[in-house]
Amino acid sequence: MASEKVDNERRAMRWGLTCDKGECQERVNKNGKEVFEVCKFKPTINQVEENTQDSPSCHYYMQKYDALVSKHSLWNYHAFFTIMKFNKKLFEEYLDRKITVFDEAHKIEDQIIQFVGFDIFSGQIDECNLNSEKYDFTDLDSMIQLTDDMAFSYAKKIKDIKESAAFQNNPDYELITGLERRHDRSTQAKIDIMSDKDNFIVNNPVKDLNGNFRIISVKPIDVSKFANSFFETEYQIFMSATIDKSSFCENMGLRQDDVAFVDTQKSPFPIENRSIELLNIRRLSYGSTEEDELEVIKTIDRIMDEHSDERGLILTSSIPRCQKIIRYLSHKNTQRIRICHSKNKDGKTQDEVISEHATDPTGVLLSSSLWEGVDLKDDLSRFQIIAKVPYPNYTEKRTRAKMDKFPLWYTSQTLTKILQGFGRSIRSEDDWAKTYVLDTAVNNVFFKGQQMIPKAYYDVLGMDNV
Ligand code: SF4
Known part of the structure; x- marks a missing residue:
């Protein structure tokens, strides 16, 4: 816990000079005896509640305790679930709330899994x-x-x-x-x-x-029996544009009778602003031929030519696929591409790559990770290409085991990611972008998962509204 002033935050992160994994205490020797000493910057929650903390106090704990003592507070999943898992007793009186709202609820399993096992x-x-x-x-x-x-x-x-x-x-x-x-x-x-x-x-x-x-x-494999310990208020509201009731309840261990489901009948955004073309170019899988792959890349080239004066987004399923696309695109379109992942080779963050993209009037982001959580509003993206269906990674042991046990889970994960991908470039009522899907396998996902598709997507997918 030796302190060090580093002006460059990114360098500090690379050197590991952060407090995020610390227990905020260190072993020190006092009178020949090893004892733990708590960081002198750490306030107590009572001090924060009464506004009597020392100045300067640790920014992290100030934020955390401020949120706990406030009437309403906004948390990221990791911070909130850390409390629910490890410090529920300690902060019991501050956690006594009537309602919790969980946004982006389709991602909850990924968050809970970090806290169980x-x-x-x-x-x-x-x-x-x-x-x-x-x-x-x-x-x-x-x-x-x-x-x-x-x-x-x-x-x-x-x-x-x-x-x-x-x-x-x-x-x-x-x-x-x-x-x-x-x-x-x-x-x-x-x-x-x-x-x-x-x-x-x-x-x-x-x-x-x-x-x-x-x-x-x-x-x-199944987190459902652990999930309820993270949802303890009298009421919970789970929000997402891409969940369906039965698979969500099964996954989270909720009784369907206890859950009221609001499936918005119609998207609030006009249909002409979010058109989707299923081009059915080729089916991409482990068994696809080189010719299949090249045909898909040729189509990406053609679409990029059609949108030569706009920014766009290309989504695919893996980093090697991104590399292959960039290798076979025409020279002029390759110049427009920025590969963007959560971690990038040149050390740039996702946000930095997106900021660069914003300054390039015909830039196109190519990624296997921007399926969700990114906001390409207005002319940050006017076309998006879904090159390959994003199945969960079957080589991971847990994915394989979960798929064997819950076959529909695999479809629902894939479907959720595709639907999330559809939304990356249309962020408001006045925003618009054209979406092209190239992989024929998408039909199979829509067929297997038809009961899980939220009604707001029926119009753009040409499904009958019920
Ligand atoms: S109390 Fe704050 S400053 Fe001190 S070690 Fe913990 S996180 Fe770092």
């Missing part, structure tokens, strides 16, 4: 004096054994410290609390998994550049 870091294994080579990081039983050994080791550490003369003379409760928390998490992880072993899957371990083990995570 568990991650074990190599540092924890070292702290417990365990040998990571003793465990099989592909096997669930071996991971259960690891959580068990960790819990045992933490319990022994706690017992030894409590019985020590040093502790009897001068108890260090912060140290004990930290160990107890890690003990409880290991124990809880084992209980969660043992309660429903078939529901958990061991992901591939993350290793460092030298091949040393860094992190292993064990995640549930």
